[in-house]
Amino acid sequence: MFDGRDPLYVQIADQIRSDVLTGALRAEEQVMSTTQYATTFRINPATAAKAFTELVDEGVLYKRRGIGMFVAEGAREQLLAQRRASFFAEVVEPMLEQARVLDIGVDEIVDKLREKEGPR
Amino acid sequence: MSIDTARRPTTSSVRATASWLLWMNLYLAAWFWILAIVAVTVGLVVINQVGEVNNSVLAFARQGAVWFPFSVLIATTAAYLPVHIAAGLTRRSLALGSLVAATGTALAYGLVFTGLLLVERAVFDALGWQWRILEDLTPAETEPLTMLVGTTLLFVVAYVSGLLVGITYQRAGGWWGTVSLPLTAGPILLVFALFAQDAGPFSTSEWFGGDQPLLVASFAALLIAGAMAFAFDRLTRGASVPNRTA
Amino acid sequence: MSGFGVEVRDLTARYDTTVALDAVSFTIRPGVITGLLGRNGSGKTTALSVLAAFRRATSGTVLVDGEDPWENERVLSGTCLVRESGDVALDQKLKETLDFLGDRRPLFSRELADTLMDRFELDPLTKPNKLSRGKRSAFGVVVGLASRTPLTLLDEVHLGMDAPSRYAFYDALLTDWLEHPRTIVLSSHLIGEVERLLEDVVVLDRGTVLTASDAETLRSGGVTVTGPAEAVEAFVVGRQVVARQQLGRTAQATLVGARDDDASRARQHGLELGPVALQDLFVHLTDRPVPAIPEESR
Numbered sequence: 001m002f003d004g005r006d007p008l009y010v011q012i013a014d015q016i017r018s019d020v021l022t023g024a025l026r027a028e029e030q031v032m033s034t035t036q037y038a039t040t041f042r043i044n045p046a047t048a049a050k051a052f053t054e055l056v057d058e059g060v061l062y063k064r065r066g067i068g069m070f071v072a073e074g075a076r077e078q079l080l081a082q083r084r085a086s087f088f089a090e091v092v093e094p095m096l097e098q099a100r101v102l103d104i105g106v107d108e109i110v111d112k113l114r115e116k117e118g119p120r
Numbered sequence: 121m122s123i124d125t126a127r128r129p130t131t132s133s134v135r136a137t138a139s140w141l142l143w144m145n146l147y148l149a150a151w152f153w154i155l156a157i158v159a160v161t162v163g164l165v166v167i168n169q170v171g172e173v174n175n176s177v178l179a180f181a182r183q184g185a186v187w188f189p190f191s192v193l194i195a196t197t198a199a200y201l202p203v204h205i206a207a208g209l210t211r212r213s214l215a216l217g218s219l220v221a222a223t224g225t226a227l228a229y230g231l232v233f234t235g236l237l238l239v240e241r242a243v244f245d246a247l248g249w250q251w252r253i254l255e256d257l258t259p260a261e262t263e264p265l266t267m268l269v270g271t272t273l274l275f276v277v278a279y280v281s282g283l284l285v286g287i288t289y290q291r292a293g294g295w296w297g298t299v300s301l302p303l304t305a306g307p308i309l310l311v312f313a314l315f316a317q318d319a320g321p322f323s324t325s326e327w328f329g330g331d332q333p334l335l336v337a338s339f340a341a342l343l344i345a346g347a348m349a350f351a352f353d354r355l356t357r358g359a360s361v362p363n364r365t366a
Numbered sequence: 367m368s369g370f371g372v373e374v375r376d377l378t379a380r381y382d383t384t385v386a387l388d389a390v391s392f393t394i395r396p397g398v399i400t401g402l403l404g405r406n407g408s409g410k411t412t413a414l415s416v417l418a419a420f421r422r423a424t425s426g427t428v429l430v431d432g433e434d435p436w437e438n439e440r441v442l443s444g445t446c447l448v449r450e451s452g453d454v455a456l457d458q459k460l461k462e463t464l465d466f467l468g469d470r471r472p473l474f475s476r477e478l479a480d481t482l483m484d485r486f487e488l489d490p491l492t493k494p495n496k497l498s499r500g501k502r503s504a505f506g507v508v509v510g511l512a513s514r515t516p517l518t519l520l521d522e523v524h525l526g527m528d529a530p531s532r533y534a535f536y537d538a539l540l541t542d543w544l545e546h547p548r549t550i551v552l553s554s555h556l557i558g559e560v561e562r563l564l565e566d567v568v569v570l571d572r573g574t575v576l577t578a579s580d581a582e583t584l585r586s587g588g589v590t591v592t593g594p595a596e597a598v599e600a601f602v603v604g605r606q607v608v609a610r611q612q613l614g615r616t617a618q619a620t621l622v623g624a625r626d627d628d629a630s631r632a633r634q635h636g637l638e639l640g641p642v643a644l645q646d647l648f649v650h651l652t653d654r655p656v657p658a659i660p661e662e663s664r
Contacts, residue, residue: 206453210437210439211437360422361415
C-alpha cells in the first residue's frame with residue numbers, strides 16, 4: 001500500500017477519496033484519526049496529518065472539535081464532478097491522441113465502446 | 121512536555137554518582153573483610169598449633185586493603201564512564217562523585233581496619249599473646265587515632281591513584297597508561313614511606329624536628345592526594361566515550 | 367515547544383589522522399522524526415556522538431536547544447544517544463540498569479520500560495553480556511524510548527532485531543511519540559522499513575552532507591522511466607541518471623530531480639513513470655564507482 005510515485009500524503013488522501021467515491025465511506029461517517037492512521041500504516045503522523053488537512057481544505061472531510069473527522073455532506077458528489085472533469089483530460093484525450101497516431105476513427109472507438117458496454 | 125523539568129541541580133547528580141559508586145565499593149569491602157577475618161582466624165589457629173603467636177596477623181591485611189580497591193577502581197573508572205555519560209550526566213559530576221566515593225571507601229576501610237586491629241589486640245591480651253605490628257606501620261603504631269589517620273590517608277591516596285590510573289589508561293591508551301604508572305601509582309609507595317618510621321629520607325619522623333610526625337605525614341599525604349585528584353578531574357572532564365563494538 | 371532542535375555549523379571531527387566529519391552543516395527541527403542516513407563510515411555515529419557530548423568536535427559549532435551540549439547539565443539530561451553497542455553496565459541486571467536510569471533521567475517512564483521489556487521478551491534479571499545482538503538492540507530501544515528525552519538519538523538500533531521486534535519498535539515509537547512529542551533521530555544505512563516514519567532526512571556521505579530535506583521532497587526527487595529503449599534514452603537526455611537497466615528492448619532509467627512536466631512528456635512518448643524507494647535512491651546517491659580490478663588478479 002502507498003507505493004505509488006506521488007507524495008505519501010497525496011496517496012493517503014487519494015485512498016480516502018476513493019473510499020468516499022465507492023461508497024465505502026458514507027456522508028457523516030467518522031474516518032480514522034491521524035493517530036490511528038499513522039500507527040496502523042506505520043507512517044509519520046505529520047505526513048498523515050497533511051493528507052487530512054488537504055481533505056478538510058477541499059471540503060471532503062470536516063472536523064468536529066474533540067470528536068474527530070467526518071465525511072462531509074455532498075463530498076461524494078463533489079468528488080464525482082472533479083473526477084468526471086479529469087476523466088476527459090487524463091483518460092479520453094490521451095486515448096484520442098493515440099487513436100490519431102494509429103489512424104483509428106472516433107466512430108470505430110464509439111462502436112467498440114458500445115460493444116463492450118453491451119445492450120442496455 | 122516542559123523542557124524545564126529536565127533541569128537538575130548539580131549536587132544531586134554528584135550525590136547520586138557518589139553513593140552509587142560508594143555502595144558498589146562497600147559491597148566489595150564487606151566481602152573483603154569477611155574473607156580477611158576468616159583468613160586471620162585460621163592463620164592464628166594454625167600458628168598457635170605449630171608455634172607461638174607473637175605479632176598481629178591482621179596487620180598484613182593492610183596490603184590487600186590498599187591494592188584490592190585500587191584495582192577495582194581502575195576497572196570501574198574505565199567501565200563506568202560510558203554508562204555515566206550515556207545516562208545524560210556530566211563529566212564534572214562523574215569526577216566529583218568518583219572522588220567522594222573513593223574517599224568514603226577509604227574512610228570505611230580505615231575504620232574497619234583500625235576497629236579490627238583493636239579487637240585483635242583485645243583477643244591477644246585475653247589469651248596472653250604478645251600483640252605488636254611487625255610491619256612498620258606508623259610512628260606510634262599502637263595508638264588507635266594514629267592508626268586510623270595513617271591508614272585512612274594511605275587508602276585515600278591509593279584509591280584516588282586507582283581512579284587516576286584508570287582514567288589515564290582510558291585517555292592515553294595502554295602504552296602511555298603503563299609508562300605513566302610511576303606518576304599515577306608511584307605516590308602510593310611514597311605515602312607508605314611517609315608513614316613509616318624507617319624509610320630513609322621519605323620517613324617524616326625526622327622532618328621539622330620530628331615533633332609532630334603524624335601531622336607532617338598527614339599533611340604531605342593530603343597534598344599528594346589533592347594533586348592526584350586534580351589530575352583525575354582534569355582528565356575526566358576531557359574524556360571521550362570510546363567507540364565500543366558489540 | 368516539544369523537543370530540542372539541533373543546529374550544526376561547519377562541524378569537523380577528526381580521529382588522529384582520519385577526518386570523520388568535514389565541515390558539516392545541518393539542522394534538525396524540534397519535535398520531528400528525522401532520519402540520519404549514510405553508509406557505514408559516513409560519519410553518522412561521530413555526528414551523533416558530538417550531539418550527545420560523547421566526544422568533542424575538532425572545530426565548528428553544535429547547538430542543542432540553543433546551547434553547546436558539552437558539559438551542559440540541562441541539555442545532556444535531555445539528550446539520550448543509544449548506540450548499537452549499547453552503553454549500559456554489562457555486569458548489571460537489566461532491571462538494575464532501568465532503576466539506575468530512572469533515578470537519573472528526569473522524564474524516565476518505568477511503566478513504558480516495563481511494557482516494552484514484555485513486548486521484546488526481555489528478562490529483567492539477565493545481564494546485557496548474556497543477550498543476543500538483537501535482544502541487546504531491543505534493550506537499547508527500551509532505554510531510548512523510556513527515557514523520553516527531548517532529544518533521542520537512536521543509532522542503528524533496529525539492525526540486529528528480528529522482524530516482529532522491529533515492528534513492535536516502530537509501533538512503540540509512533541505511539542509514544544504521539545503522546546509525548548519529542549525530537550527523534552533514527553540513523554541507519556538500511557532505511558526501507560523506516561522511511562515512512564521519517565519526516566525529515568539528512569544524508570551523510572564520506573563525512574559531508576549529501577542532501578538534507580524533508581523525506582517527501584527527497585523521495586519525489588527520484589523517478590524511474592520505463593519503456594522502449596530509444597524512447598527512454600530520448601527522455602533522459604541532459605538529466606541526472608543514477609541507474610540504468612535493460613531487458614530486451616525495454617529499458618528503465620532512474621533519474622534524480624523530477625520535473626513538473628515529466629508526467630505529460632512521458633504520456634506523450636508512451637513511457638511509464640514509477641517511484642523510487644528512498645532506500646534505492648539513497649544507494650544510488652551514495653554509490654561509489656567500483657574500482658577497476660587489476661588485470662593480474664582476475
